[in-house]
Amino acid sequence: METKKTQDELLLQVSSSPHIRTEDSTTRIMLDVIIALIPALIAAVVFFGTRALAVVAVSVIACVVTEAIVQKLMKRPIQISNLSAVVTGILLAFNVPATMPFWQIVVAAIFSIAIVKEVFGGLGSNFVNPALAGRAFLLASWPAQMSSFTQPYTGDALTSATYLSGGPAPELTDAFMGAVPGVLGEVSALALLIGAAYLLIRGVIKLRIPVVMILTFAVSYLILNAINLGVVVEETIPFGEAFSQSLTNLPIHVLSGGLILGAFFMATDYSTSPMTAKGQIIFAIGAGFITALIRVFGTYAEGVSYAILIMNVCTPLIDKYIKNEPFGGVPA
């Protein structure tokens, strides 16, 4: 808006209040998330080699290019500069092993951005988390490649199953640092927590969803696994023993299977989680419980991505019925 001074006449901007705005922007928020993911990216390169970096690069480029093309085709303004496609690209890459064929990543990127995000309305309108939807797409389409894990540091093919697939439990310190086989972003709890701390300090995420989700998972796992070992499986054991076995497994369970990645970086995605505190707690309880359910009774090893996807589609329902009570109560 231009104002000119012609003969002592001022042309002033007249609009309704408020007249000031925050310096914050969506781009700045996306940049904060990218920064928060860098420690995990470094961990992935340390444990799985430079191909990890290539996987992330391919994913990011595929996401950004897809978004630009689709926005152009749909005659929308091209808004790749808000960096949201970059975030999706990194998170999608974090959900695949280091050995993933590049072309399969590209296909998943096109699915995540074009179908899950842009077709449904673009930024803010995706109905599920695009990166997790991409992961589900890959798990269904190329399950072998998605579970082709390698040993950390060496890159040797994995000869035994991962822990969640029934293999031996790793050392607690290895699981915390990240020296375990797995997808790129899930292995290093330490790196992820550093990134999460940054996001908490910057006010981008709140502790509510991650903490409630992980706690609910822990409690649900203890109870469900005890039931499983004590009642359901063929060779049942007494409840007390079942419970203490579950308790021993619990720390490694929390550190495995993308629970920390999912709780801090996926379940907290703004567009697919509820708007109110109460709603977010319900969302997080659902996600934690379903994760435990899938891990104990289901055939999939980790469960986190499906649990979050299921709660994503429940979010509009949660928002419709869970409202904050206005200050002063509901008007008569």
Add this chain to the structure above:
Amino acid sequence: MKLENLTFRGGIHIEDFKELSNGSEITAMPAPEKVKITLSQHSGAPAKAIVEKGDQVKLGQVIAEPGGFVSAPVHATVSGEVLGIEKYLTSAGTEVDAIVIQNDGLDTIGYPEVDRSNEKLDKEQILEYIAEAGIVGMGGAGFPTRVKLIPPSDADVDTVIINAAECEPYLTSDDAMMKAYPEKIVEGLKLAMKTVDAEKGYIAIEDNKPRAIEAIENAVGDDSNIAVAVLKTKYPQGDEKQLIYAVTGRKMPAGTLPAHSGCVVTNTSTAAAIVDAVYYGKPLIERVVTVTGQGVNNPQNLVVRFGTRIKDIVEFSGGYSGTPGKIIFGGPMMGVAQYTDEAVTDKRNNGILVLTQEQVKPKPVDPCIRCGKCVEHCPHGLEPNFLASASKAENWEVAEEFYVTQCVECGVCSYICPSHRPLTEYIRYGKRTVMGLQKAAAAKAKEEADKKTNEKANKK
């Protein structure tokens, strides 16, 4: 006595730039050559002019009578000749009458100068003097003070709160008043307490005004019925619902008045004006206005006569710094942008804020990412993103379902949205429409009920 660290849920701390104008003493601005005094400086019925073109008037003389019970008289703010009664277009789009007076520079006093400060005055006398002086709420709403100090019969008032929060960024007139006239403000509180038979009085001040807090504390002394309530600095602490909650812990139920929660809230400048009127018979003809903003060269607090143009005030304050982008009556969060600097001040204007062109450049609007910041910070626990998109889509059922009528238009949601969506602006539209629809539905229901009772009566 002092309460400390009081606060409320929600809101946001905004960079407040108070240092632009709170460093200097209050300066009296000489009255301009001409004043244009509007007859609608208060909520309620406009005042009715009792002078006409050619009349000679004196300073403080009544030039317009109240237009009803909820109304107030208007007084001449200079002495001189009435040039006429003109139509004045406000920035809200309404046309009001205004009396134009040519200042003869003499300031001949036109009201009896008395000193009743040592007299024992009763409730009715105090209220009469307040009404005669034309005192209205000087915090911005302009509600006639005499009417406010007669609580409704179904209310039981036990507390008077002086709203010295001044939570809007940039504004410092209440701060300046407290530092300069602390005893007057405490005395005004006592007079208000007398009129409503309140046992307790509070002066509620945000903690970013330490010198004012100290001055008021000294003025209160060891009076056991009055306390200073120190509030955490957060916008919109001065909103009456948040203020009453922070000071007394009471939550005002929706659709009620502060009096129904036992409280009467009044502004700092109003309290001082009450003392001038009741003890010295001085009518309301001037007030402290904060002239501020990065768009004016010498930001400061001035005593300004009502009817002075923004143009004159800015000129007295060193002129514009660059080309102004917006000139706002009030603060940046809830003030009203003016379309010309020929606009005149009235009893309700506590600030003139000049923002530069750079500051008001519109930011591009992004889609809502459902980040939840608006929900987290709304002081009334609403969900501004849904209210705004419902209002934009003119979906009045959803807007009503999400309590759009409870919005007070404080502006926090628009301020804090990272996508720079005009949330408050959309919600404002939705709120007015839904309230109108509710009113129409209530009127229709009453009409039908009346018809039914009439039919029943006729049948007999």
